[in-house]
Amino acid sequence: MQKQTTAIHARYQQPDAYGALSMPVYHCAAYEFANAEDMIESFCGRSDMPDYSRVTNPTVTYFERKVRMLTDAADVVAFSSGMAAISNALLALSSAGKNIVTSRHLFGNTFALLSGTLRRFGVEVRCCDLTHPSEVELLMDDDTCCIFMEILTNPQMEVADIPSLSALAHRRGVPLVADTTMIPFTEFSGKALGIDVEVVSSTKYLSGGATSIGGLVIDYGRYETFTHRMRQEMLMNLGAYMTPHVAYMQTLGLENLAARYAVQTDNALRVAEALAEHPEIVSVRYPALPSDPFHDVFTRQLGARGGAMITFQLASREACFRFINRLQLIKRATNLFDNRSLAIHPASTIFGNFTDEQRREMDILDNLIRFSVGLESPIDLIADIQAALAH
Numbered sequence: 001m002q003k004q005t006t007a008i009h010a011r012y013q014q015p016d017a018y019g020a021l022s023m024p025v026y027h028c029a030a031y032e033f034a035n036a037e038d039m040i041e042s043f044c045g046r047s048d049m050p051d052y053s054r055v056t057n058p059t060v061t062y063f064e065r066k067v068r069m070l071t072d073a074a075d076v077v078a079f080s081s082g083m084a085a086i087s088n089a090l091l092a093l094s095s096a097g098k099n100i101v102t103s104r105h106l107f108g109n110t111f112a113l114l115s116g117t118l119r120r121f122g123v124e125v126r127c128c129d130l131t132h133p134s135e136v137e138l139l140m141d142d143d144t145c146c147i148f149m150e151i152l153t154n155p156q157m158e159v160a161d162i163p164s165l166s167a168l169a170h171r172r173g174v175p176l177v178a179d180t181t182m183i184p185f186t187e188f189s190g191k192a193l194g195i196d197v198e199v200v201s202s203t204k205y206l207s208g209g210a211t212s213i214g215g216l217v218i219d220y221g222r223y224e225t226f227t228h229r230m231r232q233e234m235l236m237n238l239g240a241y242m243t244p245h246v247a248y249m250q251t252l253g254l255e256n257l258a259a260r261y262a263v264q265t266d267n268a269l270r271v272a273e274a275l276a277e278h279p280e281i282v283s284v285r286y287p288a289l290p291s292d293p294f295h296d297v298f299t300r301q302l303g304a305r306g307g308a309m310i311t312f313q314l315a316s317r318e319a320c321f322r323f324i325n326r327l328q329l330i331k332r333a334t335n336l337f338d339n340r341s342l343a344i345h346p347a348s349t350i351f352g353n354f355t356d357e358q359r360r361e362m363d364i365l366d367n368l369i370r371f372s373v374g375l376e377s378p379i380d381l382i383a384d385i386q387a388a389l390a391h
């Protein structure tokens with residue numbers, strides 16, 4: 001069955017009593033058992049019977065099940081946000097004295113989690129250029145617990161070679177953990193590329209147009225203790241499971257993801273081509289443009305469609321602010337992959353609380369605009385951009 005069909009027709013865990021065509025929202029905290037023996041099986045993680053909605057809920061399980069079928073994963077756990085997915089996965093893998101090898105080109109809160117929060121618990125973060133595997137190898141030692149990467153960095157638009165990093169991790173018997181938020185997991189095979197654990201902000205492509213906040217940990221089952229720990233330890237002790245209402249909305253988002261992604265990426269390519277020709281634009285980055293420095297490695301790993309994020313440089317920070325303030329249709333907002341197009345100046349907002357030096361180290365440019373391209377007509381989007389760039 002094609003992924004697009006699976007995304008819609010995956011069966012429920014149990015037949016619905018009323019034949020409901022979309023999975024009902026099970027708004028309940030706990031579930032009744034027929035006898036004491038069934039309770040033991042459920043509480044000890046040996047049966048699928050739900051016991052308590054902090055750790056399992058039929059609506060959330062159905063969402064997880066669809067993602068598991070689409071990715072061919074061993075297990076998928078849904079969380080209350082992308083950051084909850086990332087922090088739970090890293091807390092399951094690390095402990096005091098261990099180190100995580102990664103890059104400075106990370107989502108801002110992820111970088112703060114690694115360099116601030118986890119460091120306070122004795123976990124060391126070691127940063128290098130992940131596009132140079134020899135640097136990665138030099139930083140790894142017996143205390144390395146994982147390599148952490150993002151498949152397309154935001155806003156630097158950098159793409160590292162995933163199989164090489166996977167090989168380095170596996171040589172030391174540790175997992176490659178990848179944040180795959182930037183391209184839907186239906187567009188490529190994380191498993192075939194050698195990723196062991198995918199973490200995803202389902203707030204972005206999956207939520208169906210910015211309906212809700214959510215996250216996923218997609219586990220390919222190469223590390224048995226990890227799979228066990230996610231459900232038996234992290235969900236129980238940290239309590240950041242997805243709520244049933246969010247799972248309901250994100251299941252609908254998953255059903256129409258393929259259609260939205262096709263339109264958004266067609267739009268993004270048209271907008272990127274228009275930007276590339278505009279005299280006010282210093283440079284444009286979009287991985288589906290053949291001129292993009294990461295075009296080949298992106299296409300080989302992540303597919304022919306370049307996603308719905310574009311970045312471009314204007315002459316100065318002032319030119320960026322002037323442009324943003326003149327937009328009429330495109331919204332001034334953070335977030336990515338909403339149905340509506342969004343623009344932001346990352347240096348002064350998402351990265352506004354870092355020092356100038358930290359921003360330099362992270363390659364956050366002061367003259368850079370980030371665009372998330374929506375489902376509007378590209379004719380209207382290009383007209384809005386051209387009007388905002390005009391003198």
Ligand SMILES: *Cc1c(COP(=O)(O)O)cnc(C)c1O
Nearest residue numbers: 081082083107179181201203214
């Ligand atoms: C948005 C985002 C996150 C955080 O996800 P939330 O759902 O906002 O917690 C993590 N990584 C990347 C790449 C993101 O874009």
